[in-house]
Every structure is written in structure tokens, then in C-alpha cells.
Amino acid sequence: MKPCVIDYLQSVKSQISEITVDQLKQTDLTNAVLLDVREPQEHQQGIIPKATPLPRGVLEFKVFDLPQLKDLSQEEAQQIPVYIYCASGGRSACAALALQQLGFSNVASIAGGFKQWQNSNGEISSC
Numbered sequence: 001m002k003p004c005v006i007d008y009l010q011s012v013k014s015q016i017s018e019i020t021v022d023q024l025k026q027t028d029l030t031n032a033v034l035l036d037v038r039e040p041q042e043h044q045q046g047i048i049p050k051a052t053p054l055p056r057g058v059l060e061f062k063v064f065d066l067p068q069l070k071d072l073s074q075e076e077a078q079q080i081p082v083y084i085y086c087a088s089g090g091r092s093a094c095a096a097l098a099l100q101q102l103g104f105s106n107v108a109s110i111a112g113g114f115k116q117w118q119n120s121n122g123e124i125s126s127c
Helices: 003-013 021-025 040-045 056-065 090-101 113-119
Strands: 017-019 033-036 051-053 082-085 107-110
Touching (some): 056 090, 082 090
Parallel strands (some): 017 107, 033 051, 082 107
16 A cells, blocks of 8 residues: 555544444444445455445445434434444545544444454354
8 A cells, every 4th residue: 555545544543433343243233333335246255244235435425325324314313323344444444534524423433344353253144
């Protein structure tokens, strides 16, 4: 990765919250949204159980259309905890910052993403 991209990601990550895979495994997702922002072809590798696929490229445009959020007011939706992962943590960090900029107040990126989930022997569901 080029130094400018590394600097960019460090800047993004300094503005968001990140949690570990172990923290995610201990999180009650009952009233939360778990987003997989990888591309559709990546979902063929499987997804984390309870995750909703929403590619990074359309996140800002479709987040309020998610089944978990569509019947809520904008203000209610922005209060729901949102956990985001991608393959390794870069796109999810950018997605977390984008949601914060849209007014979401309880957003976290999953450090290490799906790769870290796999490495920790996390359960995987088919999409």
C-alpha cells in the first residue's frame, strides 16, 4: 500500500471507533446492525452470522433502506448501534466515518475484518 493511502487510513481510524473480533463476539446484536461492506463476489466466502451485506459503494445511499432501519425516523436510525466489517478493516473504517458524517452516533469498525474473524475461528454463514 502506498504511503499516502496508509496516512489516509490512519487519519480515518483516528476519527472512528474500532472494536476487535473478540469484542464483537461478546456483543449483543439484538438491537444493532452488523454490516458487511465487502463486494457481492466477496460474500461467496461467507458472511458473519446476522450480518447484512451492503457494499461500500452504495452505503450512504441505501443505509436508511435496511430492514432494521427503514421503519424508524432518521433520528431513531442514527442512534442504533452499527458494527461494520470488510475484508481486512480499511473499507469498514471508511464506511464508519461516512456513517458518522451522516449523523450516526454509535458506529464501530471491526479491526481486521472478515480475515480476522476467520483467523479466530468465528462462525461463518452462507449469504
